[in-house]
Amino acid sequence: MNHTTVHLNFSKADKLFLWLMLPLIGLVIGYFLPPISEWASKLEWVPFQGPFKLVASLNAGWVIFATMAFGLLAGIILTLVIYDEILNIYISEDTLVFKIGKVEMKYLKDDISYIYIDHKDLVVIGHEGQEIFRYKKEISTKILKEELGELGYLFKDGNPYKEQFKKWVPGLTDLSLEADALLKAREMMLKNDNSEEALQIAIELWKLHVSVKEIEAKQYYRVA
Incomplete structure (x- = not known):
């Protein structure tokens, strides 16, 4: 860092x-x-x-x-x-690091297009419009926006992809079989309150350019 x-x-x-x-x-x-x-x-x-x-x-x-x-x-x-x-955020001039329990994710500033807040989730977007990180934050949006701005990260207000999320229904989506299977596994982890495993599965979905979030205990997805 x-x-x-x-x-x-x-x-x-x-x-x-x-x-x-x-x-x-x-x-x-x-x-x-x-x-x-x-x-x-x-x-x-x-x-x-x-x-x-x-x-x-x-x-x-x-x-x-x-x-x-x-x-x-x-x-x-x-x-x-x-x-x-909880989500621990480490911001430097060239990297953004997130730590949740034993999980640590590091992103280079050059790989980040911008950051925004979706309800209570901090969302990081890559250069192809794909989510590369999403997790509930505890720090206030005002403080987060100020600190990110001071270190040169682009922060956008509002959710530019709000209308693109679709409700996930097993087997009835435009997703690949791999992504659909991952969402099934993630749903099970969420029902069992296994947040760490749910996060690990979300990471695999991000690699497939599939964004996922929950609304009223239901999974919603977006493909970039």
Whole structure:
């Protein structure tokens, strides 16, 4: 990457909420866990009887401090997991890098025609009008537009391809058999809430110049 690299994910307000509120919520839950465990352990229909009975059986004064520490740690870990799973954007003068969990995609500025926002999705368009990246962003459009513009990327307002997307119906499209099979597999991943695999399949579709997005849990596609 170039020496000047901007990293974008959450807004300052969202970061403040995540780093303060989630650990604080964990701390509060940890504080009330001992009395809750004592109450729940007496009700056989309540699930997780094992952990509740274990906490209830510990009458030492240190228990509440241990559960509070555990709650605080759980809140911090949850925050880190959220940071890892959302879209992280790294902008430099010659490259644009996206990281989502274990997936990392790098694009040269010379391979990018322009960028636009489709609802909450950040969309990157190649020189043949094809989508080469699409994913839900967390950062505000205003900040994203400013940072991209400062580093020389073309950002367009609105969705120039809005009318070109078609609802995908298995076997009843103008797509190739390969693209149709990929959309079937992606639909299954979406139903199973497997976002990482759904992204990997979308990457394969982009290679075929097939764009894909969801509207009300249905897949829509566009061929460039």
